[in-house]
Amino acid sequence: MRFRKRDEAGRRTRDILRSRCVDDHPQSFTVMFHPVPEEHFYSYPNKYQYRIPVTGPSNDAVLRVVSRTIAKLNQEHMDVAAVGMYAINLTNSRLWPLQTPETVDVKLYAFKYQKEEVPVTFPLRLLPYTNSLTADRIQVRMPGGTWETLENSIVKQAAKWNPFWPIESQQKWWAKNGKHFELMRLPIEVRHNIYRQAMGGVFFPKIAEMDGRGPEPFLSVQPFLGSWLGISADCSKWKTPSAKYMSRNLLLVSKKVRQETLSAVWVGTTKRFTEPLVLEKCADTPLPPHPHWLTSIHLDMTLFDLFRIFEVNVNPTLHFGSSGGHVYGSILVNMPSLKSLEISVNCPRELEEGRKPDHNPWKIFREESQQHPNMEVKPCFKVAVDWMLMGAFPYIKGIPHVELLGAVKTSLKQKWGYILSQAYVERDRDEEFRSFRWEEEVEELALEGHVITQAPPCTCASSCVRWQMGTIPFDEDD
Numbered sequence: 001m002r003f004r005k006r007d008e009a010g011r012r013t014r015d016i017l018r019s020r021c022v023d024d025h026p027q028s029f030t031v032m033f034h035p036v037p038e039e040h041f042y043s044y045p046n047k048y049q050y051r052i053p054v055t056g057p058s059n060d061a062v063l064r065v066v067s068r069t070i071a072k073l074n075q076e077h078m079d080v081a082a083v084g085m086y087a088i089n090l091t092n093s094r095l096w097p098l099q100t101p102e103t104v105d106v107k108l109y110a111f112k113y114q115k116e117e118v119p120v121t122f123p124l125r126l127l128p129y130t131n132s133l134t135a136d137r138i139q140v141r142m143p144g145g146t147w148e149t150l151e152n153s154i155v156k157q158a159a160k161w162n163p164f165w166p167i168e169s170q171q172k173w174w175a176k177n178g179k180h181f182e183l184m185r186l187p188i189e190v191r192h193n194i195y196r197q198a199m200g201g202v203f204f205p206k207i208a209e210m211d212g213r214g215p216e217p218f219l220s221v222q223p224f225l226g227s228w229l230g231i232s233a234d235c236s237k238w239k240t241p242s243a244k245y246m247s248r249n250l251l252l253v254s255k256k257v258r259q260e261t262l263s264a265v266w267v268g269t270t271k272r273f274t275e276p277l278v279l280e281k282c283a284d285t286p287l288p289p290h291p292h293w294l295t296s297i298h299l300d301m302t303l304f305d306l307f308r309i310f311e312v313n314v315n316p317t318l319h320f321g322s323s324g325g326h327v328y329g330s331i332l333v334n335m336p337s338l339k340s341l342e343i344s345v346n347c348p349r350e351l352e353e354g355r356k357p358d359h360n361p362w363k364i365f366r367e368e369s370q371q372h373p374n375m376e377v378k379p380c381f382k383v384a385v386d387w388m389l390m391g392a393f394p395y396i397k398g399i400p401h402v403e404l405l406g407a408v409k410t411s412l413k414q415k416w417g418y419i420l421s422q423a424y425v426e427r428d429r430d431e432e433f434r435s436f437r438w439e440e441e442v443e444e445l446a447l448e449g450h451v452i453t454q455a456p457p458c459t460c461a462s463s464c465v466r467w468q469m470g471t472i473p474f475d476e477d478d
């Protein structure tokens with residue numbers, strides 16, 4: 001039981017005594033045997049810390065074995081090392097040597113844990129017919145009444161009373177046994193994995209003014225705009241109020257580790273983009289952190305943004321391709337180092353539940369025009385994602401590896417997986433010898449005459465847009 005720091009000593013122990021009827025609470029024994037001296041009853045923690053007066057035989061063999069066992073377990077066991085314990089005599093009696101061979105005497109010992117002001121009391125006994133005093137001849141009565149071997153009881157109690165997080169515990173443990181982790185002896189690939197995980201694992205590029213050189217990319221581990229957690233290319237600047245999500249200490253270990261860490265997170269990781277504008281700025285930055293930092297891109301954007309990037313226009317009718325002006329999709333074409341692209345479509349259920357921003361072209365149109373309050377704004381994902389990929393095709397056909405993730409029907413994954421891999425193989429052929437004729441396909445689609453005032457209706461067996469409680473999130477195989 002932890003004291004409230006402000007309380008006087010008397011009050012600090014009172015709560016422990018109140019809980020003495022609970023068998024699971026052996027701190028109350030300690031306070032009953034050695035109450036707070038009256039003169040300290042009203043002392044605050046800065047004036048008085050609870051302590052047991054020196055009692056018991058000065059030369060207690062059992063206590064020596066207990067101390068040796070704790071010292072041994074400090075080396076071997078994380079919780080024991082972290083909890084920082086030692087044993088104290090609570091009474092004057094002696095367990096060893098045994099009075100008669102068959103004697104089973106019991107004596108109380110207190111165990112002090114570093115963070116606990118009041119030690120915890122346990123009854124100890126020796127097994128009958130003990131003729132040499134070793135740790136395995138000592139037993140401890142645990143809360144609940146079972147007797148455990150000394151080692152077991154120490155380990156169990158340490159696990160129960162250890163107040164530290166596993167990582168802190170490990171640091172305390174290794175500080176005691178001198179163990180250390182030989183990072184540099186691991187293969188470089190494994191080191192890189194460790195660096196990436198320690199730095200957050202998932203990286204969202206952002207653009208910001210870092211140190212007067214003009215806007216430059218930095219990596220954040222949070223997708224939201226305006227979150228200032230991250231590192232710049234040379235990590236000269238940390239724009240971060242708290243490095244909670246990135247293990248900044250890694251950058252302080254040594255020059256080599258710092259270099260390796262930076263290169264591990266900047267090169268060879270997938271960069272996630274949640275906004276077209278950020279993607280564009282990163283692709284065009286005059287200060288690229290590394291020539292090959294954008295080899296793998298993940299687009300985690302709304303349907304509205306994906307339509308915008310890939311020039312899928314639905315207003316007033318469905319048509320594809322640039323209507324002049326800004327073309328985000330061409331960013332991907334002009335990115336020679338790009339080897340892998342993941343396009344993630346947000347699940348409609350997540351959108352409905354407000355876990356992701358729900359922007360799609362029809363919804364935006366209804367909001368902006370304000371003339372069609374009753375129009376259907378939820379598209380069938382089987383149709384809408386197909387259109388999105390149709391628009392994307394000219395921009396992504398030259399990328400060696402394209403993966404479709406999220407709310408994409410299996411049939412669409414198969415269809416577009418085949419079309420895209422075929423297009424990559426045929427990338428050097430003339431238009432007329434290619435198996436997928438994009439221009440003809442979009443013309444055909446345009447002829448279907450979809451109009452903006454009606455989102456493509458869903459005819460899927462398990463509806464993309466109408467949910468029932470308890471149904472599966474998104475039926476990909478439909």
Ligand SMILES: [Zn+2]
Nearest residue numbers: 380458460464
């Ligand atoms: Zn559907």
